[in-house]
Amino acid sequence: MRNRLKALRAERSWTQAELAEHLGVSRQTVNALETGRYDPSLPLAFAIAHTFDARIEDVFQWEPAEAETSR
Amino acid sequence: MPVGDPPGVRAAQRRYNARLFGSILAYGMVLVFTIVVLNADAVDGAARYLVAALPMIPALGVPVAVLAWLRESDELQRRIALESLAIAFGVGSVLTFGWGFMQLAGAPEVSWFFVWPVYGAAWLMSSMALQRRYRVEG
DSSP, rough: EOOOOHHHHHHOOHHHHHHHHTTTTTTHHHHHTTTTOOOOHHHHHHHHHHHOOOOHHHHHHHHHHHHHHOO | OTOOOOHHHHHHHHHHHHHHHHHHHHHHHHHHHHHHHTTTTOOOOHHHHHHHHTTTTHHHHHHHHHHEEEEEEOOOHHHHHHHHHHHHHHHHHHHHHHHHHHHHTOOOOOOOGHHHHHHHHHHHHHHHHHHTTTTOOO
């Protein structure tokens, strides 16, 4: 999966800690999401989309080729 | 938990610390009681086994604290903890079971007390490795 988290966060001039605060997760989670090392649970993905007034598919893009080999 | 985490994440960590500390404190107190009673040869038979196993009642608070933390914690922390526990379970099992076979070949008998430290050390190392993988970058 790819995501636009960093860009969306930049549009609002939020720090990772501020976004973490909005989502109720640790800053480490926000960082791992932005650097593509962690894919969120469905509830967290919805919470992220809701935070940015966007739809899930506006924030996260599925990459089928990668999905075949991922966990 | 680093500074800058939301109150909910920090609160879960604080509750875990309190539960863990409470369990260890209670364990220590019961352990002293057990050692004193066993050393004094104050009880016999089944009661002696009971007194010897008594510290395990407060010690149960440790896995309870870990489970509660797993349910309350941030989902990435949960992923790291579960993955490191799975690795530690495998490594610990292979090491302890492997030693059992080595004993068949003449390796020294080792006390069951060593089982938990082996699992604990495996868990510590696997969580450190995974925390490294998910460390904050940039």
